Amino acid sequence: MGGNRVVHLVDDEEAIRKAASFALKTAGxxxxxxHSGVEFLRASKSAEVGCVLLDVRMPEMDGLEVQAAMTERGINMPVIIVTGHGDVSVAVQAMKAGAIDFLEKPFEKAALLNAISRAFARIDDANARALEATEAQVRIAALTAREKDVLEGLANGYPNKTIAYDLGCSSRTVEVHRASLMAKLGIRSLSEALRIAFAAGMGRNAQ
Incomplete structure (x- = not known):
């Protein structure tokens, strides 16, 4: 249960706001x-500390711009990025900038609540990043050298074709390594792979 902890929901789509609000409120x-990043930033000075569920595609300011503005203004709240137009480059930008997770619409309630839970764990535990880093390094240690190379490529925002070119193999081989590394890490989504990679210090070449 959430214990009345505050989630700041920033999305220009009313239907999404209503659905996500209902799911979160029923979880406590x-x-x-x-309705916009601008509205959230105006209110953020006096806003109660919580986590921020932030849509990417919005008028005036997109989610990544809002995330950057939060950093500039010292608004230290964990961010979960949400988008209906997910791609690797946006995921890399958001998570390199410190996003807790990256959810694609329509997202499952379980995935949303899991991300929210980790966001509040980050607030509660000053050592959370160090713990995440240690856990990520242990999990990545189980990968083969080539699987680590593929994960590094993903963390740098590269598509399979680019990773294949860099490694001197076929795109199909990269897909096989990608499926294998995700199975070994016990994950199913790109956002989970990126979270683990970044926690372990990968993706340093990303722009």
Whole structure:
């Protein structure tokens, strides 16, 4: 249960705001909704500390711009990026900038609540990043050298074709390594792979 912890929900789509608000409120969270990043930033000075569920595609300011503005203004709240137009480059940008997770619409309630839970764990535990780094390094140690190379490529935002070119193999081989590494890490989504890679210090070449 959320224990009335506050989730700041920033999305220009009313239907998404209503659906996500309902899911979060039934899980015990308090939800404050904003129809734009600009509205959220205006309110953020006096806003209660919580986590931020932030849509990418919005008018005026997109989610990545809002995330950058939060950093510039010292608004130290964990961010979960949400988009209906997910791609590797956006995921890399968001998570390199410190996003807790990256969810694609329509997202499952379980995935949403898991991400929210980790966001509040980050607030609660000052050592959370160090613990995540240690866990990520242990998990990545189980991968083969080539699987680590593929994960590094993903963390740098490269598509399979580029990774294949860099490694001197076929795109199909990269797909096989990608499927294998995700199975070994016990994950199913790109956002989970990126979270583990970044926690372990991978992706240093990403722009």
């Amino acid at each position: 969270y308090a939800v404050l909704s904003y």
